Amino acid sequence: MRPTSLSANSPETATSSSGRSSPQMAADISASAEPSIASRWSWRATPQKSESLFREWPETPPGGCHLCAPLTAKTVSEMVAQMYEAKVAGATIVEVRIDHLYGWLLAPPRSGEPKMKEDLKQLLENRPLPVIFTYRPKWEGGQYEGDELDRLRVIWDAMDMDVDYVDIELGGIQKDIEKEAYKYVYDSYYPDLKLPKVRRMDMTHKYDVGFEPAAALLAGAPPNSRTKIIISSHNYKRTPDLSELREIVRKMMELGADVVKIATTATDIGDNIKLFQILKEAQVLTIALAMGPKGLLSRVLAPKFGAFLTFGTLAAGLESAPGQPTITDLTQTYHLDQQSKETKVFGVVGNPVAQSKGPLVHNAAFQLAGVDAVYVSYLVDDMRTFLADFAAPDFAGFSVTIPHKQAALEAADVRDPLAETIGAANTLVRQKDGTLAAYNTDCSAAIKAIEEGLRSRSDVSNKEDPLRGLKVLVVGAGGAGRALAFGAKDKGAEVMIANRTDAKAEELAFAAGAHFVPWASLQSSSVRAADVLANTTSVGMQPNVSETPVPRAALGGYKAVFDAVYTPMETQLLKDARAEGATPVSGVEMFVGQAADQFELFTGGPAPRQVMRDLLLDSLAKPALPSAPGPKPVPKPKWLTQLEKEGVVDLSPPPEPSDSDRLVQMIVSETRPTSKSDTWADQNEFVVKEVPYWYKKKVMEETERLILEYGPDDDQELPPRPEVMEAAARIGIDPEIAKKIRTLPKLRQLVREGLSNMETYL
Structure with missing residues (x-):
């Protein structure tokens, strides 16, 4: 369909002001x-x-x-x-x-x-x-x-x-x-x-x-x-x-x-x-x-x-x-x-956020529960600005991760007592009046995961309340660290705090009634008095899977080591812990627990916890894609093979470029020589440089001038080869002028000199 109107003065697109088509x-x-x-x-x-x-x-x-x-x-x-x-x-x-x-x-x-x-x-x-x-x-x-x-x-x-x-x-x-x-x-x-x-x-x-x-x-x-x-x-x-x-x-x-x-x-x-x-x-x-x-x-x-x-x-x-x-x-x-106009939008807010499995598990849970909602990812720099921009009722709730958990609590209109005590929120739910209520589901999820790990050990006698009386070293003083510190304290554990920035660790230790541990001592074997080590930082998260917040030499003596990172499922920290005899506790259990609790806050209904867990484990079991994947060939199924047999499609690869094609590509890729030599040694002698179309045209004009100036090849008694004429024509050189040369090396030399002579135009 052609447009019916181009301007107020031109009601017909196919007719000019004079009435001609x-x-x-x-x-x-x-x-x-x-x-x-x-x-x-x-x-x-x-x-x-x-x-x-x-x-x-x-x-x-x-x-x-x-x-x-x-x-x-x-x-x-x-x-x-x-x-x-x-x-x-x-x-x-x-x-x-x-x-x-x-x-x-x-x-x-x-x-x-x-x-x-x-x-x-x-x-x-x-x-x-x-x-x-x-x-x-x-x-x-x-x-x-x-x-x-x-x-x-x-x-x-x-x-x-x-x-x-x-x-x-x-x-x-x-x-x-x-x-x-x-x-x-x-x-x-x-x-x-x-x-x-x-x-x-x-x-x-x-x-x-x-x-x-x-x-x-x-x-x-x-x-x-x-x-x-x-x-x-x-x-x-x-x-x-x-x-x-x-x-x-x-x-x-x-x-x-x-x-x-x-x-x-x-x-x-x-x-x-x-x-x-x-x-x-x-x-x-x-x-x-x-x-x-x-x-x-x-x-x-x-x-x-x-x-x-x-x-x-x-x-x-x-x-x-x-x-x-x-x-x-x-x-x-x-x-x-x-999706429809009525679909509610939930999502994870963080930076980074691309690695989050939240969209996978929450959207599957919405489907299973019949909830008209979609769960997305928000890559956010500033939490307050974000909440101001996304204040419409359609944006009904947010899961909050690094580094916005404390800012989320501060921005909320209503705060759950546990979140208030911890000083961080990982969940925001929009109320009917448009206000935001803050919750913390990290705390109970992390504590439950660690307790299950401890119960599996024969040297832990208190199966009902396994954390009571134990010493827990929390690594990290962010939102998750605060949740775990207060949760472990509430369970009767003696809590110690270490953070890369010692001042933040001291601040959290004071707020939670815990002990401060200098970061430097954490990196040695001197801190072995704790029973449980809990990493709440992002160290070891994909793609930096070889990193660990605590060296293996410093892991001796722990009963359990917990890592909040769940991508990959077994981090380097957990591998080292297993080697040192500790029970590794993956962040998977914490993630599933806090996500299920969030789902129930979002929807008011029960979460399909087992389905969410199975989906996450299945996703983590698949090999990770490279951080910057290159183009991959499209798989050829049986129906496509049949189309190829019937002649509908031809999937044979394009032919290798000819010598003349390479010559043309040198021009169209806007390459210039880096030296003044008279021969083409190889492609390494050229570098790509952006130039305008008129520059390419000038290069051809200069090449034609050089052809006329140089005259014929020494062996011009033979007719020019077809590939020389093809290359010259595709580049834009007049065929009559191109007849004055016979070989591609000669044409290459002239084009190269034309490029060199054109440097003054840049």
């Missing part, structure tokens, strides 16, 4: 324009419509929010295969990132228009789901680095084939475009638009354009196209103020967007609230999400706030933007299709 107007202008410009835009003047590949799809999936899989395969066949994989995984729509395709990074396939359309046709004919067609340029965070008009041509052709959706960038950065080309686009396709005027920058016929020429696509869309248009804006540095976001939406709506997309970068957890507000105010289908770890919330809660879609990857490492969760996470952990 855009294709006819393009033909008129192309006849009078310079040949080079007219030929580049001749495709806009062709009224014949390509074969329509339009399909009817349900407007929205069950639940109202699409789950979109971004596909970044390197070949068309692999991308088709990924479409089927996405459908099986649970996606309801896919985004085809053409800019990731092998051979499309600098320009569309150069083997001619039929090849380009053949690739597009293969993608659309075999699609099992609606497709968003995206050809993202590098200046908007994508991979495409070539000519803007070439890119727009591909998008136009996709619209001509009736692809389901196309993504067109709003712009937002200033771009230099040649005067004649821009004038042709501007005069042809949006003379009635009230866009910023072009202003002259210098005498090199470069212009600073305030709006990206993709607006021409909107005004001159293919006749009768049924493609819906997504107009997008991406900010990779920050999330603008709400007023600025509203202005961006207004511009997109004025341009006639069928779907508005705003993607920002969350620098604070509160940035998600701005995007939720944009979704609440939406007058058209809207995508509003934040990138990065602090923006995960916007992706997980997209259905609740009425977003058109949210993105989920096929696997970790296949993200097209920072912070995208996997389809499995969204469907199996967060139960995306079951």
Whole structure:
């Protein structure tokens, strides 16, 4: 579908102020324009419509929010295969990132228009789901680095084939475009638009354009196209103020967007609230999400706030933007299709928080109990600011972890006596009047876990009250340390406190009626008078699994050693304790106990404790993913093998790049030599440097000059090899000029010298 209105003065997108249709107007202008410009835009003047590949799809999936899989395969066949994989995984729509395709990074396939359309046709004919067609340029965070008009041509052709959706960038950065080309686009396709005027920058016929020429696509869309248009804006540095976001939406709506997309970068957890507000105010289908770890919330809660879609990857490492969760996470952990406007939101608040198993166990418990709720993660810097931002009734409760437990207690309106005594809260529950009540479920959970460990020992005689009369050394003076110190004291134990900052240990020891132990002595074998050691710090947590708060040499003599860390399940501290004869007590039992108590505070019903425990143990038993996973190949199931046999998809890997391909890649990767030698030794002689497109063009001009200056090769009596001509043509060197050389080494030498001579342009 084309937009029905571009501005107040332009009610018809296909008709100019003079009443001529855009294709006819393009033909008129192309006849009078310079040949080079007219030929580049001749495709806009062709009224014949390509074969329509339009399909009817349900407007929205069950639940109202699409789950979109971004596909970044390197070949068309692999991308088709990924479409089927996405459908099986649970996606309801896919985004085809053409800019990731092998051979499309600098320009569309150069083997001619039929090849380009053949690739597009293969993608659309075999699609099992609606497709968003995206050809993202590098200046908007994508991979495409070539000519803007070439890119727009591909998008136009996709619209001509009736692809389901196309993504067109709003712009937002200033771009230099040649005067004649821009004038042709501007005069042809949006003379009635009230866009910023072009202003002259210098005498090199470069212009600073305030709006990206993709607006021409909107005004001159293919006749009768049924493609819906997504107009997008991406900010990779920050999330603008709400007023600025509203202005961006207004511009997109004025341009006639069928779907508005705003993607920002969350620098604070509160940035998600701005995007939720944009979704609440939406007058058209809207995508509003934040990138990065602090923006995960916007992706997980997209259905609740009425977003058109949210993105989920096929696997970790296949993200097209920072912070995208996997389809499995969204469907199996967060139960995306079951969210509604009435869904209550709970979550864990901390820093760090990515390693928390809270979303896994709480969401499973909500499902089992039939509670309309979702449990998320909040990466929070400041607790008070966070609570002010998330004060709406929808955000019904919070689990609080390091380092915000004391701040949570201070911010609460109502405080449970135990939490008040301890001086820290790990649970906040929103009351009916909007106030927050603070509780501490850490205390009883940790004490119960330690008592069970002691009861298993034959040298502990008091099975009813095993902590009474024993000495407990608590490592850490944060929220969990305070809970354990007061809990052990209440059980009749003699408590000692050690902390990396001695002053905090002394403060807690005084408050709890305990003894202070200097940190330095804890690191030696001198502290062996205690019966139980309890670590409440984050030392040893993934990914730093080899670290331990207390060396093995200092663990002799303890009956039990408890570690609040549960990722991994057996920390280095617990391994050392077992080796020294102590009973290791994992943080798993404490986590399950405090989480179950929180569930009952959140919902008012009994917690499925055994299910929560089993889920956590099963999760911890799986091997941990690497901290920064790289791209992984998509598994090929049996149904996909069958598709390959039937010829629907071709999963063979792309061919190894030829010598000429490597030469082209050296140019398109914007490499420069680090030395002045006349030969190419190997790739190590080059370093990547960002340069603008015009620089690459100048390099080619300089290379042509050198070819003409050097003359033919010494053995020019032989005709030039085909790969030399192919490489020269793909780079952009005139074929007639390229005939003056025969060998690739000679061409390489000339290109290299051209790059060296161009250094003064940087």
